[in-house]
Amino acid sequence: MNSGPEHETALLRPAIFFDGMSSRRRTVALAFGNQLEIREDQRPLAAWSYADIRRADSPSGTLRLTCLTAPALARLEIRDSAVAAELGSRCTRLDENMPGRHGTAKIVGWSLAATVSIVAVVLFGVPLAADRLTPLVPQALEQRLGEVADGQVKVIFGNQICSDAAGQQAFAKLVNALRDAAGLDTSVQSAVLSSPIANAFALPGGKVYLFSGLLAKAENSDEIAGVLAHELGHLKHRDNMRGLIYNGGTSFLIGLLFGDITGSGALIFASRSLVTASYSREAEQNADTFSVAVMQRLGRSPKAMGELLLRVTGKEGDRSLSILSNHPLTEDRLKRMTEEDRPRSGPPLLTAAEWASLKAICSVKN
C-alpha cells in the first residue's frame, strides 16, 4: 500500500468481490474516486459508476452490490458497516431495483382489478358465451356426450329398465303425444328406470329417463305428462350442453380467481355452487314455462305437475336459502302453474286402463 498517492491510500476500503465469471472469492480494496474502483493487489479489477450500482439480496450485516454494466452475477460484498454507509451515501439509486411498498400497492391494485373483471366475466360473460356457443356445438358431439352419460346412468342404476309390454305401450303413447306437441323429432328416446328415487332427467342428445319412484307418487297421467314435458323443455333448450359450457367456464375462472390459498377448496365450492345454482334455476324456470305451454297445447292441466312436485318435496317454505338452491321453490312453481291453469279442453292423454298399466310398468324388469 505504499505505491499510491497518500490521499488515495487513506480511502482504500476492504471488500469481497466475485466477478460473475468464476466462483473465485477475491479480497479486494475499494477506492472511492469518480467511480467505485475495485482493486486486487493494487491491480484494478473493475470500475463501477455509482449511478449503476444496485443492491442485491444479502444476509443482515452484509451489503451486497451489483452493477448494471458489469456481468449480471458480479457481486461486491461489504461487511464493514462504516464502509457500507459511506458507499450508500454515494450510490443514490441503490434501491431502485428492490420491490418496495409502492410495488406491493401496485400488486394489490392489479389483483383487485383482475378480481372485478373475473367476477364480471362469471356473471355476464360466461352465460352469454354458453348461450352463443351452445347452438354451435354439433349435434353429433352432443349425441356422444349423451351416450357416455347413458352408459354411466346404466352402471349407477343397475341397468334396470322397466319393460312390461302394456306399460311400455302406454308410456310410448304418452311420450309421443308430448313430443309432437313439443315439436321435437324422433331422436328423443325415453324409458322408465326402476329406482325408489322420485325424479326424472334428460340427457344430452335426447334421452329422457323417468324413475319408477316418481311414477309411484303420481295420481294421474297429467302429472307425469307435465314432468316429461319439463324434461323435453330441457332437451329443446339444449340445457345440458349449455350447463356444461357454463359450469366448465365458471369452475375454471373461480379456480383461477382463488388460486391456491391452500385450504380454500370449500370456499371455491361454495361460491361456485352459489353462481351456478342461480343459472340452473333460470333453466328450470324456462323448462317449466315450456311444460306449461305444451300442456296447454294438449288442452291438459299444467297445474298437475306442480301438485306432484309438492307431494314429492313437501313444503320448502324457507326463502332465506333459496339463492343456494338449484331449483325454484316448489310452492312458487305450483303457484305459477296454477295461474296458467285453464279448463281442460283436450281428451285425457291416457285411458284409465293405460294409466294403470303404466303404473305397473316395473313389474317386469330388463
Place this chain on the structure above:
Amino acid sequence: MNQMAVVPPALPGSVSFSGKRGDFRALVTRGALLELVTVGFYRFWLTTDIRRHLWSDTAVDDDAFEYTGRGKELLVGFLFALAIIVPVYLAYFLISVEAARFKAFASFPLLAFFYLFGQFAIYRARRYRLTRTVWRGVRFWMTGSGWAYAAYAALWGALVGLTLGLMLPWREASLERYKMRHTYYGDLQGSFEGRGWDFFKCGWWLWLLAPIALYVFPLAPFVYAAFKAVEWRWWLSGMRFGGVRLESTLPRGALIGLYWKVIGWIVLLALAFVVYLAICAGLVASMSAAPLNQFFAPQVFLKSIPLLVLAGIGYLAFALAINVVIRIYLLRDLWVRVLVSTNVHGMEAAANVSAKGELASALGEGIADGLDVAGF
C-alpha cells in the same frame, strides 16, 4: 492506517443460517394478509419473498446464497401455463368422451396423463429455482428432459404402488440420480451417490410401523417425522458437486417436535374457530326476529345468510392462520434444523468454478401451480 477488516475465519465447509425468526414470522403473516386481500394473487410474490429470505440468510463457507427470481416471473409463468393447461383439459375432455363411449368410466386411466404432466412440472419448476440460485457470483443450472423424468417417475411410481411402498427408497434414489446428474454449479457437474438400499436400511422399521400408524393417530406424527428425518439425512449425504461432498448428521428425532407443534397449533386454531362460530351464532340469533329456540332448529340457523357469511370469513382466517403456522414450522424451522446438521467437504473443488448455464423460464412453476402439485 486502515487495516483489512478481521473476519473470524469460518470453519471450512460449515453451513449456517443467520435469519431471524421474527423477521420470517412478520414476512409470512403480512404475506397471508395480502393473499387474503388479493384473493390469492399475492402468492407469486410471497413465494418469492420467502425464498429470498431463506436463500440470502443461508451461508456455506461464510458466503451467503442469493435468490434472483422475481414474483412477476412466476405470474407470467402461471399465465403461460394456463394457456397450455386449458387446451390440454379440453383435449382430455374430448378424449375421455370418446373412451367412455366404449365402456362407462373407461376414461379414468387418462388421469395417469395428468400425473405425468405433474411430474414434468415438478422437474421444470426445479430447473427454474436452480437457475435463480446464485452462490459466489455463479448460478446453478440444469439440463435433462422433463418428459423423460416424468416417464421415470411414473414407472417407478407404479412399482412403488405394486409393492405397497416398499420400493420407495429405490424410486427416490433413481429419480435423484437423474436430477443430480443433470444439475450443475457453474461447470461443476452434480451427482447423487445415495443408494436405495442405504435408505431402506436406515428406515426399514418405519415401513413396519407405517400400517399401524395409519390406525393409531398419536403414532402417525412420530413415524412421519422420523421418516422425513431419515429421508433428509440420506438425501443430503448423497449429494455431490464434482469433488464437493455433502454430509448430514440429522438425528432421527430432530423433526418430531416440529410436527407436534404444528398439530398443537392447528388444534388451538380449530378451537378458536369453533368459539368464533358459537359467538357469531349467538350474535346473529340475538339480532334475528325469530325466538331463540326456533332459531336454533337446525334447518333454520344453517340457512341464515349473515351467519354463512361470517362463517366464511372465519374459515378464511382459519385457513390462512394454518398456512402461517405451517410456513413457520415446516418451512423455516425445518430448513434451519436440516441446514445446521449439514457439513460440506472438499470445498476446494468449488474455489474456482467457471460460470455457465442459461436461465430457465418459470413455466414449470406455473404448471405445478395450476395442477396443484409440489416437489423439489
